[in-house]
Amino acid sequence: MKLDSKIPAGKLSDKWQQFKSEVPLVAPNNKRRIDVIVVGTGLAGASAAATLGELGYNVKAFTFHDSPRRAHSIAAQGGINAAKNYQNDGDSVYRLFYDTIKGGDYRSREANVHRLAEVSTQIIDQCVAQGVPFAREYGGLLENRSFGGVQVSRTFYAKGQTGQQLLIGAYQALSRQISLGTVTMYNRHEMVDLVVIDGKARGIIARNLLTGKLERFGAHCVVLGTGGYGNVFYLSTNAMGSNVSAAWRTVRRGALMANPCFTQIHPTCIPQSGEYQSKLTLMSESLRNDGRVWVPKKIEDAKAIQQGKKTALDIAEEDRDYYLERRYPAFGNLVPRDVASRAAKVECDKGLGVSPTGLAVFLDFSAAIERYGKSEAHSKGMENVSKEQIMAMGTKVVEAKYGNLFEMYEKISGENPYKFPMKIYPAVHYTMGGLWVDYNLETNIPGLFATGEANFSDHGANRLGASALMQGLADGYFVLPYTIGTFLSKEIRTPKVDTNSPEFAAVEAEAKKRIDGLINVKGSQSVESFHRRLGKIMWDYCGMSRSAEGLLKGRQMIRSLREEFYKDVFVPGTSDEFNPELEKAYRVADFMELGELMMLDALNRNESCGGHFREEYQTPEGEALRDDANYTYVAAWEWDDQEPILHKEELVYEEVELKTRSYK
């Protein structure tokens, strides 16, 4: 299969403008006759559905949640990037483009990333107009902060709840279209399969989660904004319901899965505390602006801390190893996520971890508290201030900046992070891989589009902080509504799709068989227990570091787990009722197939880049060793039960010179 990325000709900085002025349009009277299905109403889906509705298309939107406002996007904390250069610190569209390409370790498409940087500024305008209450300066203008891997302040935020506020903005825009009748909203409806007719995506089968009934929906095209697949690891910072099934079902119908092994492990999460744990909680990257990461230098100290005989406060300054500052003096604690996560693992593997499980490092605010305290004392003209007073004043400053995060930490861990350093450990957070799409965000199945975290397009092998929200909204508000015209302008004569066709009947029957099959296994082990085991295999063999040997073993283990699942899973209840256990069961079944593909993809990529670290490919200092000569391509996989097939899209860099990423 030849993968055509459909990147427009012309200079990089002109491509998008040029494209927009040449893309075929659909006349308003025709739009009304065209049906578009949007699956997923997180940032990427809700923004797309609302905008397509505004344009006059007849939209049907689907979510498995009880309301679009619950989507996983709601949990994003830190912020959203945009090349506004409001701070006048030298930011520009080009710089945002460049940082994203470099941050992605040179494994993303130049043209897509440049377009993302271009439309980033419009997103902020749109969100402000919708009433998103971004943080502001005293002068009433918008405020910014910095994130890892960059040297400008371009992140817009709304306290630690940026995702919530952006999603509510998109949800309100969507609600407006629902009330105007341009969008029909199907809550608690889960897409369980895709219907392809004459090679084009023409509809979906959705399960009404309240009744269990399978329902047919036809349209001229289908858009997925169904999120990422981090929950394949069981424990992740994703919401419990996030799953890969919508995307995976399209893979089973011929769509390609691109770079599935590119997963992001976020360095600062609250460590796992027990076997019963259901999910992990992120501590925003913004904390690394002020927190210093360290472990004890001596193994005896680490042991004593692990056994509860010592605390961080018992370790003298000279016995602490601030390893990020030591290894990466230029970026220090603000190195990108992949680098910070791996470094934490290295220390814990040496036995220097600081929690009972040995899997945690300290994130320490005492130096920041002291520094802020001194600066407060100085600005107030105070002299001869005691250390206690300084620390008390500094604590106030830190509280004002990160209060809600500290509170969240204390609620979960039961420890006061102003007194004792936080304990943190990396956790699965985001998936750069996803459905392969071309410049138009269209998959290799004509008429099937993918937006947001569900596609693979913009972040290469590692995503920079505050860029996922940007991408989701760019795709939904500003990119897809244009690019979808390339397909729909040729469909104006296509009549309404008839859901009584044999194609719909066949897909529905297959879905029913698959779902009923799970209930009928009537085995003895819970779905949850299988998911947990799958997650452990993924984490052990396809997590922060990978090796050929481990990946081969992991793949075998998943295969046998899958076999066991279909022989011994127990799903209570029936398929024609509200049944959350059954929902979990068919999602976990798909995760198992995806997991296997991830192992295969990681095995194929004989290099280390971004979030993908292969033990065999590292420098003597333990840094990632990329292989540009052989792996500057997108690995797009066609599923096959026995042996998935690899298709390559070569990445061509016209603007940027490929360099070794250095943060030293």
Place this chain on the structure above:
Amino acid sequence: MKLTLKIWRQKNNKSQGKFETYQVEANEHMSFLEMMDVLNEQLIAEKKEPVAFEHDCREGICGTCSMDINGRPHGPMQGTTTCQVHMRVFKDGDTITIEPFRSTVFPVIKDLVVDRAALDRIIQAGGYISVNTGQAVDGNAIPIEKDEAMKAFDAAACIGCGACVSACPNGSAMLFTSAKVSHLGILPQGKVESSRRVLNMVAQMDKEGFGMCSNIGACSAECPKEISLDNIARLNREYFKASLASEKA
């Protein structure tokens, strides 16, 4: 720690529900929902139907989790959602009563799961600013005073969980509705259509069958995001002004 749970079980919205009693072994590091997971694993091992409850983010932001715990929506702690409650707040040997959010406008779907779609319909009635994609001016073209922006933010922090309705003896949705009326009404972008907004949202609230507000304040006391009663006062002012204006027109 050993706990006794009295949980509301109800097969669907047509059947009658009743309390069932269960014993469960938990530890204090678990979250409340992880304790419920343990119970469900236990039930599944016995080939019994697990207890249906809703949850998603488990971080207090999506508004999916509900449950009345010992008679209080979202349990015993101030400013906390059910998913953020940790077992530390309970003692070995405690009996905990768990029910769905109670409101005639939130029909029970199964066990602890209720249907809160009425809240979406209130937003659809006017909880937005009418601006299409691409129509916006530059983000810094409308300066907004920091304190005003913060006030709008505080109202916008509502997670749409419906605890306020469940807490209210009248079953009123005033706190929820007023949070949106304030969020958008405080901002200059949203002021333009504030009269229409408040009239339509209140009308929808009534149509859904939510009760009247008689200023009891239980809503705000139980709200996990501590949405302030000031918002209700603000809604009342806006509503009064808007009704006068529409009478004149």
